[in-house]
Amino acid sequence: MTEQVEIAVVGAGPGGLCAALAAAQTGAQVALIDNNRNPGGQYYRQTARGFRGEPSSHQREGAALLQQVIAAGARIIAETNVWGAFDDKVLALNDGAATTYLQARAIILATGAYDRPVAFPGWTLPGAMTAGAVQTLLKEQRILPGKRFLLAGMGPLQLVLAAELARAGAQVVAVLEGSRVFPRVLEHAGALWGQWARLSEGLSSWLTLARHRIPYRAGWGIVAAEGAKQVEQATIARLDENWRPIRGSEEKIACDTIALGYGFIPFNTLSRLLGAKQEWRPELGGEVPMRDAQMQTSASGVYAVGDCAGIGGAALARIEGQIAGIASAAQLGHGTADAIPARASALARERRFQQMYAALFTPGAGLYELSQDDTILCRCEEITQADVRRALALGADTTNEVKLITRGGMGDCQGRMCAHLIANFIARETGRSVAQVGILPPRPPIFPIPITALGVTR
Amino acid sequence: MNGQRTIGAEAVVIGGGIVGCASAYYLARRGVKVALIEKATIGGEASGRNGGGVRQQCRDRRERPFAIASVKLWEGLPAELGFDIEYVRGGNIRMATNDARMELLRREGAEELEDGLQVEMWDRDELRRRAPYLGEVFIGAKYCATDGAANPILVTKAFGWAAQRLGATILTRTEVVGISIEGARVASVTGRDKDGELVVEAPWVINAAGPWSAALSHAIGVEVPVEPARSVIAIVQRCAPLFREFISSHDLGVYARQAREGQVHVGGTNVPAHTFDQRAPADVLEHLARGAAEMIPALRGANFLRSWAGTLEMTPDKVPILGHVDGVKGYILATGFSGHGFCLGPIAGKLVSELVVDGAPSLSLHEFRLARFA
Numbered sequence: 025m026t027e028q029v030e031i032a033v034v035g036a037g038p039g040g041l042c043a044a045l046a047a048a049q050t051g052a053q054v055a056l057i058d059n060n061r062n063p064g065g066q067y068y069r070q071t072a073r074g075f076r077g078e079p080s081s082h083q084r085e086g087a088a089l090l091q092q093v094i095a096a097g098a099r100i101i102a103e104t105n106v107w108g109a110f111d112d113k114v115l116a117l118n119d120g121a122a123t124t125y126l127q128a129r130a131i132i133l134a135t136g137a138y139d140r141p142v143a144f145p146g147w148t149l150p151g152a153m154t155a156g157a158v159q160t161l162l163k164e165q166r167i168l169p170g171k172r173f174l175l176a177g178m179g180p181l182q183l184v185l186a187a188e189l190a191r192a193g194a195q196v197v198a199v200l201e202g203s204r205v206f207p208r209v210l211e212h213a214g215a216l217w218g219q220w221a222r223l224s225e226g227l228s229s230w231l232t233l234a235r236h237r238i239p240y241r242a243g244w245g246i247v248a249a250e251g252a253k254q255v256e257q258a259t260i261a262r263l264d265e266n267w268r269p270i271r272g273s274e275e276k277i278a279c280d281t282i283a284l285g286y287g288f289i290p291f292n293t294l295s296r297l298l299g300a301k302q303e304w305r306p307e308l309g310g311e312v313p314m315r316d317a318q319m320q321t322s323a324s325g326v327y328a329v330g331d332c333a334g335i336g337g338a339a340l341a342r343i344e345g346q347i348a349g350i351a352s353a354a355q356l357g358h359g360t361a362d363a364i365p366a367r368a369s370a371l372a373r374e375r376r377f378q379q380m381y382a383a384l385f386t387p388g389a390g391l392y393e394l395s396q397d398d399t400i401l402c403r404c405e406e407i408t409q410a411d412v413r414r415a416l417a418l419g420a421d422t423t424n425e426v427k428l429i430t431r432g433g434m435g436d437c438q439g440r441m442c443a444h445l446i447a448n449f450i451a452r453e454t455g456r457s458v459a460q461v462g463i464l465p466p467r468p469p470i471f472p473i474p475i476t477a478l479g480v481t482r
Numbered sequence: 483m484n485g486q487r488t489i490g491a492e493a494v495v496i497g498g499g500i501v502g503c504a505s506a507y508y509l510a511r512r513g514v515k516v517a518l519i520e521k522a523t524i525g526g527e528a529s530g531r532n533g534g535g536v537r538q539q540c541r542d543r544r545e546r547p548f549a550i551a552s553v554k555l556w557e558g559l560p561a562e563l564g565f566d567i568e569y570v571r572g573g574n575i576r577m578a579t580n581d582a583r584m585e586l587l588r589r590e591g592a593e594e595l596e597d598g599l600q601v602e603m604w605d606r607d608e609l610r611r612r613a614p615y616l617g618e619v620f621i622g623a624k625y626c627a628t629d630g631a632a633n634p635i636l637v638t639k640a641f642g643w644a645a646q647r648l649g650a651t652i653l654t655r656t657e658v659v660g661i662s663i664e665g666a667r668v669a670s671v672t673g674r675d676k677d678g679e680l681v682v683e684a685p686w687v688i689n690a691a692g693p694w695s696a697a698l699s700h701a702i703g704v705e706v707p708v709e710p711a712r713s714v715i716a717i718v719q720r721c722a723p724l725f726r727e728f729i730s731s732h733d734l735g736v737y738a739r740q741a742r743e744g745q746v747h748v749g750g751t752n753v754p755a756h757t758f759d760q761r762a763p764a765d766v767l768e769h770l771a772r773g774a775a776e777m778i779p780a781l782r783g784a785n786f787l788r789s790w791a792g793t794l795e796m797t798p799d800k801v802p803i804l805g806h807v808d809g810v811k812g813y814i815l816a817t818g819f820s821g822h823g824f825c826l827g828p829i830a831g832k833l834v835s836e837l838v839v840d841g842a843p844s845l846s847l848h849e850f851r852l853a854r855f856a
Contacts, residue, residue: 108764108767110761110763110764114764116764123764123768125764405743418639418643419643422523425523428525428526428530428635428639429635429636429639431743434717434745434788435720435787436719436720436787438787438788467762467788467789467790468762468764468767468788468789469767469786469787469788469789472719472785472786472787473785473786474782474783474784474785474786475718475771475774475775475781475782475784475785475786476771476775476782476783478767478768478771478786479768479769479771479772479774479775481768
């Protein structure tokens with residue numbers, strides 16, 4: 025059976041919550057779908073029930089926003105995956121027990137992003153994980169997955185994570201920042217005007233780092249992880265401006281956990297399935313849907329907000345969410361779009377910050393050159409760089425062709441981990457861009473769904 | 483790039499599916515200078531998007547000798563093509579959930595034995611003993627031990643690579659824009675790639691373009707009655723080895739095989755939708771999920787990981803069109819395989835090479851002639 029709803033919002037992070045709130049406040053009928061037990065997304069990620077701990081300011085803000093969304097009349101559909109999108113704006117939902125279909129007159133996608141994977145010798149050792157995973161464990165279940173952390177990556181989120189880890193009692197051996205951020209941030213100082221919350225959070229994280237004497241090394245990056253059964257040490261190096269390790273600068277650093285925070289990749293699978301035209305924007309994280317000023321994609325009635333349409337952070341996601349919520353409701357005859365211009369200055373401010381962030385924190389080509397021929401690029405199917413090289417020698421020249429020959433990208437991660445690694449390797453080997461090489465086409469179900477649940481319709 | 487490029491050949495094959503690639507391979511092996519034109523990539527359509535079954539049993543009687551002959555070729559392919567195509571003779575089980583189906587299988591089995599194909603009838607007990615992983619719903623089955631399966635993606639590509647090694651020219655991402663006739667004979671095929679047009683001149687043109695063969699043929703006044711049909715396959719994530727047979731039930735409307743790496747491929751046996759649309763619809767995925775869970779109860783705890791669809795080409799009587807075309811000399815149709823092209827691909831390719839080189843094929847193509855639809 026297919027249920028009808030006026031506006032379906034997918035993803036309950038900052039963008040989705042604000043979209044749902046703005047739309048519901050106009051009187052539109054709104055359903056907000058999220059695959060976590062507690063809405064909030066990564067930014068507002070709530071502590072799971074049964075785990076103690078004082079909520080952070082982000083968690084309180086997220087919980088309050090959720091209450092507003094509920095009070096405005098939006099229906100929250102939690103712990104539910106959207107595993108497919110079909111013609112006439114039909115979304116296929118699954119809660120692990122059964123499939124339901126939701127047909128919307130407008131869809132607002134706020135599906136966020138996932139951590140950019142980076143392959144280097146040793147990256148599949150236990151103990152090497154994404155910064156997002158470390159943060160999820162920390163926020164949701166108050167778990168420290170290690171004792172001695174090395175943070176390697178880029179951007180201010182690393183500072184936040186380092187501070188959170190230090191406050192939770194972990195030892196942070198170093199924070200490696202790939203970008204040579206300090207001379208360059210001055211060129212963009214103007215974009216920091218008005219970013220008081222961010223500056224204050226940055227300052228507070230900075231002070232925590234100083235208090236715990238955590239070394240912060242700008243222009244440094246990870247090169248390799250080593251250990252018998254799990255990470256025991258890392259090789260790090262100074263990077264040149266293309267993020268290539270400078271020979272001779274290598275150092276060994278002892279640690280048991282490496283948190284990799286090299287930015288994010290927009291999760292644009294649903295907008296692709298819904299037929300929205302995409303463009304390649306490396307500074308926004310990769311492939312993103314093209315949008316108009318009201319956040320509508322080329323697929324009529326399909327909107328995309330926040331990181332799934334280009335990495336921009338929570339504040340930008342909130343404003344984009346509000347605009348899409350108001351615009352989609354107005355299109356259906358609820359309220360007017362008059363409230364959108366009032367958001368223009370906030371939107372411009374966040375876009376300036378986004379541009380600054382992109383200018384400072386778009387990784388250089390060297391990040392994708394750390395892998396060696398025996399390095400695994402597709403961990404689900406255990407496909408090495410050499411396997412990919414052999415497929416290229418057989419004539420494959422796209423990520424999809426390499427997948428067909430090697431199985432790289434066919435595993436449980438559905439390409440989220442490996443497709444970009446393989447695409448970057450092919451691009452580098454064939455002298456083309458990642459956009460030309462392509463990433464994998466979406467193939468529903470876009471999340472693994474139990475066959476018993478997929479076969480049961482409610 | 484400006485200017486027209488011209489390639490001279492003795493035969494040109496249109497379509498880089500298994501039938502086209504096998505044709506190019508067997509032609510090249512016979513010393514024919516052959517070019518193959520493919521609109522996208524080798525094995526990118528139905529040849530690489532099917533269940534991978536290599537089956538002789540449960541076929542139309544007209545097709546049976548071809549399937550038997552093809553399986554003989556399959557046996558030698560891994561060595562001949564020099565590539566691990568994951569070909570396994572794990573057997574084929576066609577199950578029944580009711581007496582009427584069982585009776586149909588029994589009659590078919592008798593005919594198959596008459597035609598020289600060894601099959602076994604299994605009652606409920608035998609089925610439990612031989613295939614304990616199957617659901618309680620089945621009351622019996624027919625089994626063919628010499629049937630099997632292969633990796634459909636790799637087989638077609640391996641044929642292409644092997645043809646290339648023998649000197650065939652493979653032109654991918656090249657769309658055919660026209661076939662020229664001079665006098666009453668084919669003269670050339672014009673294709674277009676990113677650099678512009680190119681002409682392959684050859685006295686033989688083999689149309690192996692599957693669902694796209696009709697439009698190409700129509701342009702030279704030859705009507706080919708094939709319709710596109712969408713076939714969907716869903717993948718169950720890797721699990722421990724459960725079964726090695728290719729299994730199917732027309733009562734449940736599903737078939738399955740477990741790939742070497744452990745994933746279970748589940749497809750439908752129902753008459754597919756007549757469309758070029760290659761998106762997998764939700765109701766088909768639901769059907770495959772229900773069918774898989776009932777057919778193989780051990781899969782109930784597993785996940786579907788992805789799905790895909792391919793476009794088959796169906797003839798009105800569901801058997802291929804293979805052979806010369808009256809009135810157009812040098813034009814050979816190798817199309818209309820109606821979902822059976824994967825198993826039949828090698829023999830079809832070999833017969834094409836015989837038509838070109840020997841003038842007469844080693845198996846009579848009378849039943850597959852286009853004129854049967856006139």
